[in-house]
Amino acid sequence: MDNIISIQNLTFEYLRDEDQMNIKAIDNVSLEIERGSFTAVIGKNGSGKSTLAKNLNGLLIPTEGVIYVDGFDTRDDNHIWDVRQTAGMVFQNPDNQLVSAIVEDDVAFGPENLGIEPDEIRRRVDKALEDVNMGQFRKKAPHLLSGGQKQRIAIAGVVAMKPKCIIFDEPTAMLDPKGRSEIMSIIDELHEEGITVILITHFMEEAVRAQRVIIMNEGHVLMDGTPQEVYANEEVLKAANLEMPLMFEVGAKLRQQGIDVPSHIITEEEMVEFICQYK
Amino acid sequence: MIRDITLGQYFPGDSVIHRLDPRVKIIATLMFIIELFIVDNFIGFAIAAICLGLVIAVSKVPLSFILRGLKPILIILMFTFALNIFMVDGRILWQWGFLKITAEGLRLAVFMAIRLVLLLMGSSMLTLCTRPLSLTDGIERLLAPLKKIGVPAHEIAMMMTIALRFIPTLLEETDKIMKAQQARGADFETGNLIQKAKALIPILVPLFVSAFRIAQDLAMAMEARCYRGGDNRTRMHEMKLKGRDYVAVLLLIVFLAVIIIETRLF
Numbered sequence: 001m002d003n004i005i006s007i008q009n010l011t012f013e014y015l016r017d018e019d020q021m022n023i024k025a026i027d028n029v030s031l032e033i034e035r036g037s038f039t040a041v042i043g044k045n046g047s048g049k050s051t052l053a054k055n056l057n058g059l060l061i062p063t064e065g066v067i068y069v070d071g072f073d074t075r076d077d078n079h080i081w082d083v084r085q086t087a088g089m090v091f092q093n094p095d096n097q098l099v100s101a102i103v104e105d106d107v108a109f110g111p112e113n114l115g116i117e118p119d120e121i122r123r124r125v126d127k128a129l130e131d132v133n134m135g136q137f138r139k140k141a142p143h144l145l146s147g148g149q150k151q152r153i154a155i156a157g158v159v160a161m162k163p164k165c166i167i168f169d170e171p172t173a174m175l176d177p178k179g180r181s182e183i184m185s186i187i188d189e190l191h192e193e194g195i196t197v198i199l200i201t202h203f204m205e206e207a208v209r210a211q212r213v214i215i216m217n218e219g220h221v222l223m224d225g226t227p228q229e230v231y232a233n234e235e236v237l238k239a240a241n242l243e244m245p246l247m248f249e250v251g252a253k254l255r256q257q258g259i260d261v262p263s264h265i266i267t268e269e270e271m272v273e274f275i276c277q278y279k
Numbered sequence: 280m281i282r283d284i285t286l287g288q289y290f291p292g293d294s295v296i297h298r299l300d301p302r303v304k305i306i307a308t309l310m311f312i313i314e315l316f317i318v319d320n321f322i323g324f325a326i327a328a329i330c331l332g333l334v335i336a337v338s339k340v341p342l343s344f345i346l347r348g349l350k351p352i353l354i355i356l357m358f359t360f361a362l363n364i365f366m367v368d369g370r371i372l373w374q375w376g377f378l379k380i381t382a383e384g385l386r387l388a389v390f391m392a393i394r395l396v397l398l399l400m401g402s403s404m405l406t407l408c409t410r411p412l413s414l415t416d417g418i419e420r421l422l423a424p425l426k427k428i429g430v431p432a433h434e435i436a437m438m439m440t441i442a443l444r445f446i447p448t449l450l451e452e453t454d455k456i457m458k459a460q461q462a463r464g465a466d467f468e469t470g471n472l473i474q475k476a477k478a479l480i481p482i483l484v485p486l487f488v489s490a491f492r493i494a495q496d497l498a499m500a501m502e503a504r505c506y507r508g509g510d511n512r513t514r515m516h517e518m519k520l521k522g523r524d525y526v527a528v529l530l531l532i533v534f535l536a537v538i539i540i541e542t543r544l545f
């Protein structure tokens with residue numbers, strides 16, 4: 001199997017003042033992320049999801065253990081920029097990650113940092129803005145856009161750097177339902193184009209779209225499997241303080257009523273399709 | 280209130296002046312300001328005013344819009360005028376008690392007033408006809424040669440870029456905090472100066488907290504996007520001098536020459 005990210009015995013501690021204990025945010029986690037895959041990471045607040053994400057592109061350096069991103073060790077200063085270009089990152093707050101007062105200049109920020117030729121930057125910026133359906137807003141000021149639109153600009157800014165993998169750290173947490181579904185469909189499209197996606201979220205409905213779901217709890221990986229496997233395990237979900245996706249519960253209720261709903265149905269579309277074809 | 284100030288604003292347009300290279304416009308503005316302090320007779324000021332008038336006409340920025348930008352500094356203008364007119368010794372034209380107006384004082388006061396008005400109009404033309412981001416780009420590139428003696432050209436420009444991006448965000452934030460505090464019964468309108476200043480504290484504290492939050496998030500986001508200072512950084516918008524820029528430089532030189540010759544002659 002071809003893995004783009006390989007995490008080996010990662011432990012991360014936030015250092016604090018001498019008299020206090022350090023905070024162990026990640027405790028001996030090992031994971032492999034397959035190239036081109038779509039992985040969701042869920043877990044309650046403070047379970048270490050953001051810390052894990054920041055370790056994946058060298059914003060934080062492991063206290064113990066190693067992370068390889070496309071073969072580069074994140075601890076290696078000589079390759080830190082390769083690591084960050086390979087694994088792009090979209091953050092939660094759409095307001096606080098845009099640098100420039102003009103949309104297209106903001107999208108150009110990453111490629112400019114990479115020292116790419118002006119003509120090529122122009123092409124990438126235009127393409128990236130088209131990819132997120134924001135072409136007509138190229139000259140606008142970000143503060144005039146909605147949260148969802150700002151988040152799309154942030155995604156375009158990462159896409160323009162041509163990363164192989166994008167880590168989304170709760171990208172929809174501050175958006176309204178419309179913005180949320182726009183962002184989710186863009187994430188799906190990027191995955192279809194071959195980009196490895198790691199989606200950190202606390203919305204079960206979003207995690208359902210992934211091929212693999214990892215549940216984190218207090219710095220540990222509590223469970224790791226397909227959405228079906230993970231959601232079938234009620235005890236683990238309870239232990240991690242998570243709710244079951246709505247359609248999963250609906251399925252269970254229907255089964256109690258004697259309707260034979262297959263257990264792999266977890267998204268709304270699948271459920272609608274099943275009900276429409278049910279005889 | 281903050282939105283009423285036109286000084287430093289951009290007036291969108293597509294005139295030749297708008298399309299000139301920002302570096303040319305910055306240098307021209309500096310030259311214009313320096314020249315205002317060389318001139319010391321009416322003909323010189325008339326030449327400067329005519330040239331500025333031509334630039335304004337070509338730029339298609341309405342004169343009323345530019346003049347509106349002068350309003351906030353009207354008081355300063357009158358103050359310097361009064362200071363000059365009464366404080367200079369010389370041939371007395373009019374006297375009342377200790378107040379006296381001298382011929383020299385009158386001359387100086389009028390010149391200073393013309394100077395200030397032309398200076399403000401000239402420099403507001405720069406910001407009115409140049410997109411703020413082109414302006415920061417222009418400043419970065421003009422300062423670039425000074426990097427060798429330790430002037431942080433890129434950092435200055437980056438700071439201005441980020442300020443331009445976040446001023447509207449912080450204004451919104453201030454608005455939100457004020458409304459939230461008003462909903463809890465805070466009163467920003469009544470009371471004397473000290474009470475009003477005290478009422479601002481519950482706004483400033485959360486504003487600072489949120490500014491620090493933004494700074495932290497932004498620094499992290501910039502690092503994640505491979506930001507590592509100005510070295511080896513390329514730009515999407517290249518700055519190349521075009522035909523019109525050379526013409527502008529030529530006109531600028533002619534203008535300067537005329538002014539220098541004129542001050543020598545009269």
Ligand SMILES: Nc1ncnc2c1ncn2[C@@H]1O[C@H](COP(=O)(O)OP(=O)(O)O)[C@@H](O)[C@H]1O
Binds near residue numbers: 014044048
């Ligand atoms: N900058 C920091 N300094 C100290 N402790 C932190 C910092 N960031 C996060 N933590 C702590 O690390 C743990 C994991 O946090 P985080 O990775 O942000 O979790 P999540 O993203 O899952 O909510 C929490 O206990 C949190 O308090």
Ligand SMILES: [Mg+2]
Binds near residue numbers: 049050051170
């Ligand atoms: Mg988090």
